Amino acid sequence: MKLNLLLLLFIFFSKFSFAAENTVDPNLIHKNLRCLVCQGQSISDSNSDFAQTIKLVVKDLIDEGKSEDEIYEFMSDKYGDWIVFKPQFNTQNSLLWILPYIALIFGGFFIFSFLKKRQ
């Protein structure tokens, strides 16, 4: 079983070392932008005028060599943070990103306190 796992690990890693390219995927960006005129859909899911326009602009921005995060920043500059599905890590959102992990660590600590100190 361990051998299988090692083999699997190997296959996956080798697959990855080849696929590590640094291109920006427009589809991914479309998925992470909210279509403001639709009910809860992403730009990728929508075909509205707004979504089409955003798709064109995203394509331009990628051609200009902007990175994924720069594109999100551009969009939230123009339309507010509401448009980006991935909340930025800033002071306002710090609790959102950190609290789950605090809960995780705290929970682990809690369980540990229940364990026998010595076997």
Next chain:
Amino acid sequence: MQKIIKIIISFIFLFVISIFYISLTRDTNYNTSSLINKETPEFKIISFNDSNYYTRDDIKNNYTLINFWASWCAPCRIEHPILMKLSQTKNLVILGINFKDKEPQAKTFLSELGNPYDLLAKDKNGKHSVKFGIYGIPESILINKELMIIQKFVGPLSDDDYNNIIKIIE
């Protein structure tokens, strides 16, 4: 110690519930106000008759209302009389941007209802609209002499909006 924990827990719940309560009374409609009080973005947009380009230099030294419109947009017809009224006022330049439209239809629209625009440009594929944070038309943006965006109007301009604009520019 236990008492403190109890108090903290109660406070957390109280806090959550009061936030819920506050949110109930808030307007849930979204409007993009993030551009207000920011500088007008750089732009270079082609005029309606393809003769020249408009940039920020063309709207300096005056109050400007940038209006995104199209002939296929029904609410644009509703706000048109107000734009016509606004075109009478001095010290306001109206820059109309024809959004994703076909030229003949746009021309008919203007000849039928009148042309309120001091400057007229077109945005064939809508890309320019994104610079101004437009997400549906009609939308209008009021810009002051220092090229600061001071107001944004989503949806057709109303009489209240008219009075508001007049007040600001005077």
Next chain:
Amino acid sequence: MLSNLGNILLFLNVILSLSIIYTANRNLKISGGIDKNIFQLSLIQSTSIIICFFVLVAAFIVSDFSLIAVYQNSHSLKPLFYKIAGTWGNHEGSLLLWAIILAIFSFLFLVYNKDHPKKFRLLTLIIQNILILGFLFFILFNSNPFSKISPIPSEGLGLNPILQDPALAIHPPLLYVGFVGASIYFSAAIASLISNYSERSFSLSIKNWVLISWCFQTLGILVGSIWAYYELGWGGFWFWDPVENASLLPWFAMTALFHSLIVFEKRNLFYFWVIILCLITFTLSVTGTFLVRSGILNSVHTFASDPTRGIYILIFLSLMIFGSIFLLFQKYKKENYDLNRNSKETFILVNNWFMMFYLITVLLGTIYPIFTDALTDNKISVGPPFYNAIIFPVVVVFLLFMALGPKTKWIKNKFENIRIYFLILAGATSLNLAIIFFFKSYSLLSNFIIISALFLIISSLMDIAKAFKKNKIDFARIISHTSFGFLVLFIGLNSIFSLEKDYNIKLGETKKFENYSIQLKNLDLKNYKNYQAIIGKLEIKNLNSNQINILNPEIRIYNKPKTLTYEAAIKTSLIKDYYLTMSNIDRSDYYNIKFQKKPLMAWIWISVIMIVVGGLIRLFSNAKNN
């Protein structure tokens, strides 16, 4: 006429609830068994609320538009099945369904728990009836499905066409049995606290109810995702949308609950933790309802919402929360545990630990935008990238624990090799984190998820082999755990190997990508009874195997109410789904088509069904043993 009948029945139910509370309260003070009248009253209550519901169903069937609820949600031309399903497809009708479940569970709990103390049973009944009263008042004063409208309209407004769907017709009842069913162990937990009934046998009174609600909740979530998959036309099945999160939150709590109930039953540990979980589950159900129905969250799944409803549910919710907290603080006694780190108790606690982590993450992600908006006036969106980034790395560790946990024994495990497993685990985790840190690649993460899922599956299968030798197999656990491993595995493979292409295409045009070609061969306009459809005929050709598939996505224009919907064309096979949606582009003769190849979709559904099968097996074996 139907309206009056309905209202009378609702009032009757209020009176019945009050008299149950009154009689039960009086019965508490006298010795002897439970008064026979209470059983009768409870039976009458269940029956009359069911009749009340059928009155509403009848109003929908005969299209009695004098009722606002019928007028707003039905239409005389609608097929009979959807007229009936329309009864619970709207806010008012669904509340009536809530009330039914509350009443029936209340009655059955009373009947089936003969072996438990009288005081506990009566108190549970009283608490449950207080909940029922709360809902009845909500129905009567705020969301009455029997409200009349005058003048009587001649025709209804119809039902949103994307809601006219068999999956969506059964989705709400399944989900409601799940999270409204949680009310009964909420009541039982409160009753247990008040009557100091903290013996092990308390677990027996609620464990089947927890299992039932969990099975239904799981199925409800499944049906909801299947519907979203083929109806919403994006090819995804989970969007981390607030409404979906609302159904997932009680699920985490239930899952944690029935695991720790096992410990409580076997070892008499964690009493207060079990109680807290019971309270949390139903509280989360009501919180979810509040978030969805009050309209403070923007969601894909539109539910007509209004703030006055929100205030009512919020008051109800606050009473529940502060009542429970107050009682818990009164009764809480510190418990000291001394668990062996290789024992089953510890591992079940670990399960709870992760469930709470998921719960907190999803809850936080769902309500955080409300907080930023209220406190800083800044609206943010918390979408899939957040949940994927926070939850998935932890799923890897969770699966490894899940593989190891069931191998351990109660109290103390003799199997000392477990240390090696822990070492492997620690190594794998740190390696995992290191690689995420260096490569910053999500797909790498999905590889890890796949590895850990395989680890779980393999070790579960090894367990089966071992158990066969000893002739002692716990089918329920093995099936559920293995299927969970498979579920994660299939989701991982699906996300890695999905293919998605988006084109604007004209009639007759062909597009090529990878080893596929896609051609828009034909467009057809057809008239149906309540809609018109533009039906596209698209030919998908696999250039390697020359295999041809014809897919027919539709654009539908419904008459009542006037809505445009896009029907995806899906070709399902055991290996993969072809998924195609077509939409018109305004003011042009191009059509936007979105083609997706989604591997192993069918297996994702099957895995979830198998997880439920495990739960059902446990339920039946429990029933047999009692």
